[in-house]
Amino acid sequence: MDKEKISLSVLTKGIIKENPVLVLILGTCPTLAVTTLAVNGIGMGLAATFVLVCSNIVISLLKNVIPDKVRIPCYIVIIAGFVTILSSLLEAFFPSIYSALGLFLQLIVVNCIILGRAEMFASKNGVVASALDGLGMGLGFTLALLMIGSIREILGAGTWFGIPLTVNLFSPISIFILAPGGFFVYGCVIALVNKLTKGRAIKKKDFSCEGCPSAGACGSCSGCSAEKGENK
Amino acid sequence: MEIFKNMMYILMTSAIVENVVLAKFLGCCPFLGVSKKLDSAVGMSSAVIFVMIMATAVTWPIYTFMLEPNGLGYLQTIVFILVIAALVQLVEFIMKKYMKPLYQALGVYLPLITTNCAVLGLTLLNLENHYGFLESLVNALGSGIGFMIAMVLFAGVRGKMESCDFPESFKGIPSTLIAASIVSMSFMGFADVANGIFR
Numbered sequence: 502m503d504k505e506k507i508s509l510s511v512l513t514k515g516i517i518k519e520n521p522v523l524v525l526i527l528g529t530c531p532t533l534a535v536t537t538l539a540v541n542g543i544g545m546g547l548a549a550t551f552v553l554v555c556s557n558i559v560i561s562l563l564k565n566v567i568p569d570k571v572r573i574p575c576y577i578v579i580i581a582g583f584v585t586i587l588s589s590l591l592e593a594f595f596p597s598i599y600s601a602l603g604l605f606l607q608l609i610v611v612n613c614i615i616l617g618r619a620e621m622f623a624s625k626n627g628v629v630a631s632a633l634d635g636l637g638m639g640l641g642f643t644l645a646l647l648m649i650g651s652i653r654e655i656l657g658a659g660t661w662f663g664i665p666l667t668v669n670l671f672s673p674i675s676i677f678i679l680a681p682g683g684f685f686v687y688g689c690v691i692a693l694v695n696k697l698t699k700g701r702a703i704k705k706k707d708f709s710c711e712g713c714p715s716a717g718a719c720g721s722c723s724g725c726s727a728e729k730g731e732n733k
Numbered sequence: 734m735e736i737f738k739n740m741m742y743i744l745m746t747s748a749i750v751e752n753v754v755l756a757k758f759l760g761c762c763p764f765l766g767v768s769k770k771l772d773s774a775v776g777m778s779s780a781v782i783f784v785m786i787m788a789t790a791v792t793w794p795i796y797t798f799m800l801e802p803n804g805l806g807y808l809q810t811i812v813f814i815l816v817i818a819a820l821v822q823l824v825e826f827i828m829k830k831y832m833k834p835l836y837q838a839l840g841v842y843l844p845l846i847t848t849n850c851a852v853l854g855l856t857l858l859n860l861e862n863h864y865g866f867l868e869s870l871v872n873a874l875g876s877g878i879g880f881m882i883a884m885v886l887f888a889g890v891r892g893k894m895e896s897c898d899f900p901e902s903f904k905g906i907p908s909t910l911i912a913a914s915i916v917s918m919s920f921m922g923f924a925d926v927a928n929g930i931f932r
Contacts, residue, residue: 526906529765530850534758574818581811589807607810607857611850613762680756681918688903688910696902 511630515637521614522645523694528614531605532646533683539662542650543643544598548591548606550639552583553615557635559583560623576619581610614642645690652686653677740871742931743864747875750927753851754883755917760851764883765909767842774888775881780842782877785855787824788817789873792856793866813856821847851880887916 521527528549535545556579560567567575588606591599599606609615618638623631654660657677659667667673676682751757754764760781767777792813800806825843828836846852855876859869890912899908 526765529761530758533761574815577814577818578811581814585807585810588810604854604857604861608759608850608854610810610814611853676918679921680758681914681921683758684910684914684917688907688914691910692900692902692907695907 512633512637515634515639516641516644519638520641520645520694521638522642523691524698526691527617528612528642529687531608531612532649533680533687535602535605536646536650536653536683536686537657537678538601539647539650539654541598541601542646542648544595545602545605546639546643546646548587548598548602549609549612549614549642550636551587552580552609553618553639553642554632554635555583556580556615556619557623557631558628560619561626561628561631564624572624573616573620576616577610580615580619584609614638649683649686649690652690653682656686657682738931740868742927743868743871744875744878745927745931747872748879748882749920749923750925752879752883752920753855753876754880755913755920757854759854760849760880763846763849763851764880764887765906765913768884768887768891771885771888771892774884776838777842777846778877778881778884780839781846781849781851781880782874783839784817784821784824784843784846784849784852785873785877785880786870787820788813788852788856789859789869791820792816793859793869796860797866809857809860810853814853817852817856818847851876883916883920887913890916 515521519525522529522532531545531549535541556576559579560576563575563579584607587609588599591602591606618635622634626634651661654662655666656674657679658675659665659671659673674682677686747753753759754761763777763781768774795812795816796806796809800808800812821843825836828839828843855873859872862872864872891909894908894912897908903911
């Protein structure tokens with residue numbers, strides 16, 4: 502019973518309390534780049550969830566085999582392997598999503614969320630817990646991307662999942678599907694989350710290392726580590 | 734002359750019109766994280782320029798002469814990330830031994846950009862656009878310069894922002910992102926400039 506409780510909280514914390522995109526501010530590049538349409542957001546989110554769950558499972562299975570010193574390269578190879586599998590699968594079965602995500606599908610390899618979870622969670626916990634953690638984080642990522650994607654699509658193109666919504670209300674503000682709109686909507690959504698949680702979510706100090714779960718592992722989130730380097 | 738023109742076009746496009754950070758969203762993490770102080774922004778982006786050129790110079794031949802002829806093109810992601818990681822490590826060792834001043838300037842940032850998505854993204858983009866070797870190198874240089882321009886500009890903007898009074902929930906990351914949005918909007922003004930000059 503107690504065990505079940507633990508795994509449930511492992512699953513849900515990724516979705517809300519430690520949402521990787523909105524609270525931990527990880528994986529900003531794909532978040533900004535692919536969310537021009539809601540459907541791309543979901544595609545990217547599910548793709549990353551697949552890689553996250555698979556790599557978490559494999560890494561937690563191999564955690565006793567991988568020598569500590571070379572663990573980061575090992576993790577990267579495992580993640581890159583799954584990304585390659587995934588991109589071949591998508592190219593074969595969902596060519597439209599494959600071409601919409603384009604480069605960012607390959608760049609899942611260097612997504613800080615995945616490497617961060619591998620280092621922080623999968624390398625220390627059992628297989629089931631790691632799989633659930635991956636699933637929770639992945640769903641949180643998907644949800645955030647869906648939200649940002651929906652806002653940008655409705656405001657910028659006047660449609661939602663391709664369905665015209667705002668035809669008679671206002672003409673689409675196309676800057677929202679361009680680059681500046683991405684930064685703007687992402688900033689506003691984070692501000693909204695801050696407002697709603699009123700600091701109940703984990704307080705992440707302004708880009709400092711203490712709040713970053715993957716500060717040690719993460720080369721991609723170089724912001725954190727660079728500032729750590731400076732402080733030395 | 735035609736070649737030179739083409740090179741200038743690629744350089745201009747990758748540095749300003751299609752800025753890596755502000756238009757392509759590559760390398761957002763260091764852009765948001767390290768842009769607080771001007772000197773660390775300059776250090777970081779010089780290291781990025783350096784690694785981008787090195788990585789392109791190594792991955793392009795590997796793909797063209799080893800993977801492609803053997804039908805292994807789908808392995809590019811795995812191979813590239815490993816090659817970039819190994820390369821950065823190697824360069825760091827060499828610099829530490831023989832080029833002390835350069836190491837002191839860039840050393841801290843080198844290992845961090847191993848998995849910077851701008852570097853991997855650039856090497857993949859070069860192949861996607863079917864650039865030749867020289868074109869790829871020019872594109873790498875341009876993207877690096879573009880990264881530096883974005884970082885330095887944004888470091889200035891953030892310096893000004895320090896003294897602003899934001900609403901409580903906009904403090905920190907949200908206000909930074911919105912400032913980035915405005916900087917990115919100003920870069921949209923460069924659209925078609927390269928086409929107008931060189932084409």
